[in-house]
Amino acid sequence: MKVEPDQKVRINVKVNGVLHEAEVEPRKLLVDFLRDDLGLTGTKVGCDTTTCGACTILLDGRSVKSCTLLAVQAHGREITTIEGLSSDSKLSPVQEAFKDNFALQCGFCTAGMIVQATFLLSQKKDMTEEEIRDSIHGNICRCTGYQNIVNAIMDASRRMKA
Amino acid sequence: MVRIPFKRLFLIIKMYPPQVGYFRPESLGEALEFLEREEAKVLAGGQSLIPMLKLRVLRPKYLVDIGGLKELSYIKEGDTISIGATTRHFELASRRIRGLEILQEAASKVGDVQVRNVGTIGGSVCNADPAADYPAVLTALDATMKVRSKKGTREVKAHDFFKGPFSVDLNPGEVLEEIRIPRLEGYRQTYRKVVRRAGDFALAGLALAIKLDSGVVKDVRIAFTGVSQGPHRAKEAEKVLRDSKLTKDVIKRASEASTSGANPPSDSRGSSWYRLEVMKRLLQTSLEVMANES
Numbered sequence: 001m002k003v004e005p006d007q008k009v010r011i012n013v014k015v016n017g018v019l020h021e022a023e024v025e026p027r028k029l030l031v032d033f034l035r036d037d038l039g040l041t042g043t044k045v046g047c048d049t050t051t052c053g054a055c056t057i058l059l060d061g062r063s064v065k066s067c068t069l070l071a072v073q074a075h076g077r078e079i080t081t082i083e084g085l086s087s088d089s090k091l092s093p094v095q096e097a098f099k100d101n102f103a104l105q106c107g108f109c110t111a112g113m114i115v116q117a118t119f120l121l122s123q124k125k126d127m128t129e130e131e132i133r134d135s136i137h138g139n140i141c142r143c144t145g146y147q148n149i150v151n152a153i154m155d156a157s158r159r160m161k162a
Numbered sequence: 163m164v165r166i167p168f169k170r171l172f173l174i175i176k177m178y179p180p181q182v183g184y185f186r187p188e189s190l191g192e193a194l195e196f197l198e199r200e201e202a203k204v205l206a207g208g209q210s211l212i213p214m215l216k217l218r219v220l221r222p223k224y225l226v227d228i229g230g231l232k233e234l235s236y237i238k239e240g241d242t243i244s245i246g247a248t249t250r251h252f253e254l255a256s257r258r259i260r261g262l263e264i265l266q267e268a269a270s271k272v273g274d275v276q277v278r279n280v281g282t283i284g285g286s287v288c289n290a291d292p293a294a295d296y297p298a299v300l301t302a303l304d305a306t307m308k309v310r311s312k313k314g315t316r317e318v319k320a321h322d323f324f325k326g327p328f329s330v331d332l333n334p335g336e337v338l339e340e341i342r343i344p345r346l347e348g349y350r351q352t353y354r355k356v357v358r359r360a361g362d363f364a365l366a367g368l369a370l371a372i373k374l375d376s377g378v379v380k381d382v383r384i385a386f387t388g389v390s391q392g393p394h395r396a397k398e399a400e401k402v403l404r405d406s407k408l409t410k411d412v413i414k415r416a417s418e419a420s421t422s423g424a425n426p427p428s429d430s431r432g433s434s435w436y437r438l439e440v441m442k443r444l445l446q447t448s449l450e451v452m453a454n455e456s
Contacts, residue, residue, distance in 0.1 A: 001186040002196075005223060009184060026184035026225065027215075048177055050213055051361055053276060062252070062279040068212045069280065072184055073205075073229065116275070137360035138274025 003072075011075040015040070016084030024071045031055045033071035034081060042082035042111050046140070053139030056112035057081050063119035065138070082111040085118060094118050094156040103152035105143035113139050117153045125161055129154065179215035183224040190233055190310065190339065193226050198312045198335045202226045206248050206285035209277045229282070234339065245341045247284025254283060261345035264303070264369060268295045268353040274361055284338045292327045292427075293363035293388035299353055300341065301393035302369040302385035307331075308340040315339070324392040346383075349373045350452050355387070356440050358431050364388040365432045368444040372403075372452060379403045384445065389426040389437055396420040399445065408453035417446040 003009040008023040015038060022037055034040045034057070043066060046054030050068040057066045058080040085092040091099065094117050104110045116139050120127065127135070132153050133146070141149060185202065187193040196202065203222035205211055206229050214220050228234060234248040243262050245254070254269035255278060272278055272286065272295050286296050287307070299305075300320040307318045312335060323331045332338065355367030367387040373380045382403045384396040399420035406412045426437035 001184070003184040005181045005183040007183075025181070027179040027182050029178070029212075048216070050209065050273075050277065053274070056276055059280075063276050064280050065276045068209060068277075070179075070184075070208065070212065070225075072186075073208065073227065075186075120275070135275050138276045140361075 001075075009072050009075075011072055013071075013074045013076075014078045016080060022071075026070065026072050028071045029067055030057075030069040030071045030074055031066035033074075034066060034079070040081050040083050044108055044111055046108065046112075051138075051140065052109070052112075052142075053116060053136075054109050054112040056115045056139065058115060058119060061119075061122065063116050080115075082115055085114065092118065093159045094121065094153070097152040097156035097159060098149075101148050101152035101155055103145070103148040105141075105145045109139060109141045109143075113141070113149055117156060120153070121157055121160060125157055127153070127157060177216035179212065180218055180221050182215070182222060184227065185224050186227045186230065190228070190231060190337070193228050193231070194310060194312045194335070194337060196224075196226055197337065200224050204228055204288070204337055207250065207281040208285070209273065209281035210285060210289040210291065228337070234284070239345075241345055243343045243345060245283060245343070247287075247338045247340060248282045249284075251278035251281050251283065251286075259345075261347040261349070262303075262343055262351075264299055264351035264353050264371060265343070267351070268299045268369070271295055271353065271355060283341065287323075287341065288330055288332060288338050290324055290326075290328050290330045290392065291363065292390065292392060293367070295353065295355065295364070295367060295387060297324050297393040298367055298369040298385040298387035300343065301395050302371060302383040303343050303346065304383075305341055305343040307338055308342060309336050310339040311336040317342075320393075321395070326391045346371050346373075349381070350455075352448055352452075354444055354448060356444065362431065366426070366437050366440040366444060368441070368448060370445070370448050372449075374408070374452070377407050379406055379408065384420060386420070386424065386441055386444075389421075389424045389441055391425070394424050396422070396424075396445075398422040403449075408449060413446055413449045413453065416449065417442040420445045 003026050044054040046052035048067050055066045202224035205225040205227045234246040236246040238244040251269045251272045258266050305320045307323045309316050318331050349371040351371045353369050355364035366389050369385045371383040382400050386394040399416040402416040402419050421438045426434045428434040
């Protein structure tokens with residue numbers, strides 16, 4: 001696959017179970033493809049510098065920062081965004097836990113936090129508070145509401161085991 | 163990840179990579195062929211490259227995306243551990259290799275979970291941020307870089323490979339294919355770093371491997387990150403320790419000697435003087451732990 005700088009590239013990406021075919025510039029960032037082209041604005045742009053984690057999505061099941069990937073890098077791969085975690089307006093266990101634990105203040109980091117927590121719990125069901133805090137260090141809550149976020153993730157882990 | 167000077171942060175409203183072409187090869191051979199002809203930059207995970215494109219520090223004509231090449235993603239164990247360049251941080255962080263425990267420890271401290279899910283060891287090594295984690299480990303362990311181009315293969319020692327900040331011994335058309343690290347069995351190994359805030363690059367980081375025989379240091383390797391233009395091998399400290407017992411006095415002298423030749427930068431996160439103090443304390447406390455455990 002070769003694309004000239006002034007050309008567009010055709011990509012196939014499965015997003016939340018739906019296959020999308022699109023033409024994008026090679027320099028198009030994945031987060032902008034999701035938000036502007038597909039209208040999935042649940043994923044947020046915070047710092048735009050790989051620091052804050054508001055743009056976290058799942059790429060082939062692993063959490064990544066979509067402001068630091070090109071859309072073309074996702075060609076042929078599967079993406080899950082915050083919109084894809086719930087089905088038929090039924091919240092996922094992590095979303096339920098965030099709601100019940102008041103794990104948000106302004107809400108801007110929440111989508112990224114929930115996606116990251118979903119990934120962490122897919123890797124390891126039993127995490128200590130310390131492990132949770134360490135593994136969400138790529139997600140910044142500028143309201144500093146970490147206590148309830150950590151509580152929510154521990155609660156989600158209990159719910160998923162039950 | 164790339165550090166952005168504090169002042170520039172306010173000048174940037176929306177950052178976007180410049181117009182760039184894209185090539186996705188089916189094999190390493192195809193990538194080398196392309197790199198020989200075109201003015202291009204290799205894209206592996208992109209966790210340093212994409213931020214740099216956004217800052218317009220780099221403006222290549224093409225990106226050659228080797229991130230999906232399976233032939234470059236592997237960990238092979240023998241007397242030497244061979245690691246393919248596009249092996250991702252999380253794969254190294256989840257694998258304990260006997261005689262190379264330090265690599266798992268270092269890999270699990272790179273960036274954050276999301277960065278480790280995409281970023282590759284080869285990408286981080288070729289980016290050669292002076293505060294990156296792997297360069298110190300590879301320098302301490304005398305690793306060898308296997309570099310490929312269309313013309314052939316050559317091998318470069320870590321010590322020669324890291325030439326300065328963001329500068330490595332790679333010529334146009336060349337790609338880092340593999341990293342070879344000798345297995346250090348019977349060595350106690352540790353990688354520790356000090357950061358001011360979660361996610362920051364290291365103020366200073368220490369890669370330490372030490373072999374003790376009834377309390378006497380038979381061999382020791384010490385390298386720091388973040389305190390010089392490139393990884394800093396603390397040869398003077400190694401000299402102090404070799405063939406000595408890890409007494410309080412020896413540890414103190416080694417820690418003092420470790421800063422010889424280091425030239426840490428001063429910036430918003432710490433002054434040069436402070437970084438030197440951090441270095442000494444890192445080495446001192448690490449050696450004390452090892453002395454107590456032996």
